[in-house]
Amino acid sequence: MSSLSLVVWPHQTTSLETQCWAAFRDGKHDEAVSLLPLVTEPNKIKRTYGLIWKNTSLLHLSLRHGWLEVTKDLITKYHCDPHECDDGAQACLYWAAEGNHVDTMRYLIDVCHCDPMATNNKGETVLHCAIDHIDIVKYLINEKHCDSMTVNDEGQTPLHIAAYYSNSAVLEYLLSTGKCDPLAKDYKGRTPLQLAKHNWFSEVAHSSKLMQIHWIDKERLTQFIMATQDDETGGFSDRPGDMVDPFHTLFGLAGLSLLGNRQIKGVNPIFCLPQNVIERLELDYELLKE
Template sequence: MGELATEKHVRYILSVEKRKDNFESVVMEHLRMNGAYWGLTTLDLLGKLHSVDVDEVVSWLMSCQHESGGFGGNVGHDPHILYTLSAVQVLALFDKLNVIDVDKVTSYIVSLQNEDGSFSGDMWGEVDTRFSYIAICCLSILHCLDKINVEKAVKYIISCKNMDGGFGCTPGGESHAGQIFCCVGALAITGSLDLVDKDLLGWWLCERQVKSGGLNGRPEKLPDVCYSWWVLSSLIMIDRVHWISKEKLIKFILDCQDTENGGISDRPDDAVDVFHTLFFLAGLSLLEYPGLKPVDPAYALPVDVVNRIFFTKEGLK
């Protein structure tokens, strides 16, 4: 079994921001806020967050805020709930949540809740259980979860539960590991996990492990290293992680590294990217792999950051 190429992954993450003219940079331009969260959380899990200029990042991040209170994927881009969560998560990493107007951000998120309890991603109205999780996670971090109708939000999420125990993006939508993480995460944060059939869902999730040891997102699909996060975190939240082979999964995950240049790909020998690099490391962290900070399965942030938010005087301001 290979080893974690820590220093090369750190160099890869730090180099991504400096390369402005390569393909990855161009295609990521519209979701740079997400990229910041992926890259910076990667560095924090590796204990290297000090390698970046905090003031520079925070200044850029705040320039992405819209007058509505939401954040865009980059400067001048329209606000969306997805980028808003990434912005809040990055500020939480840096312990800089005090730089935002919490009421303004909260008001933006609250405005996106629909009558049935669901959430739209932005003013154009697309509904998805991803947005339910994002709203609940973001408001929880900001200590403002009471600003929305939590009961209706939970009821809507449960309406997206399928007969196989999984969850889809809307009622009747196909069960998918990514959506399951969002629904289970939202239910965990709201203290509603008793509404989940843990054995049925656990069985569906553990069936995502294929012969190579990797995990896929739904039946008959190829394994992808990012599901090391989406599936594992869900299994941990419902206390069924012992139903998969951790050893086989660790081997698959480590085989997805570019051990020469750093970074991680979806599958062995594919092109690396920042997204898969984060969720590769987050998956290893959930598996208690040495050399990584523990990660919280519901908030997708290092445990020490979550503890600071909820269990220190600064976080409770």
């Protein structure tokens, strides 16, 4: 009779660096602060945030959460670079704007001398990317005198972006400044007015309750989605720690898009396809009613 051998797998541990980055990623302030002094060279800890934000640093995540004191420590004590970019050429200002934190943006601009007119790899200024946040937009225009007619690589001004995403508060404010041209055309010949008339967000908002998501805590839901990602191989799962799969990866990306994340191409919530694909195929959601 052959004897059975017992195979003992080595105990897998998570490095302090990975634990620290995960705490920053998930917005766990106290845990992040306690782990920070324990890791070596925090300025070199970088991972992929989601599927597309590669080279994301602790400083980027701290700014996104609006942790001003942690941000100051990362820059002054741990030698993080306030001008560093992720792989999408998005500098620290973009991350602060994405989180809607005027105080951290003011620190970066006034103390660290970050340029609010710097562009990412899409030619977008931070004003283009802050179009969801009226306080950020007002700060950049009123206090920092950012040029609201600057165009991105598609020839679109911030007014084009606000019109496409139907952000009425920002639209009204931009027009009230008298510094935006509502008839300016992008490189495809589209004006902000045309984008506002034809964009799918407006159509869906008027035709169903699908886009009535104002009651959702966007920050907490975004944190949950990002916590389900696989930092090494990519993809999303149904809950943190579970194995990723293509379905929840699709749901995660669609959810981030519907929550207003500008780094993901717009996802049509009816067809669950990128909006640029819907436009290229000339699909109409009215077809679903036939």
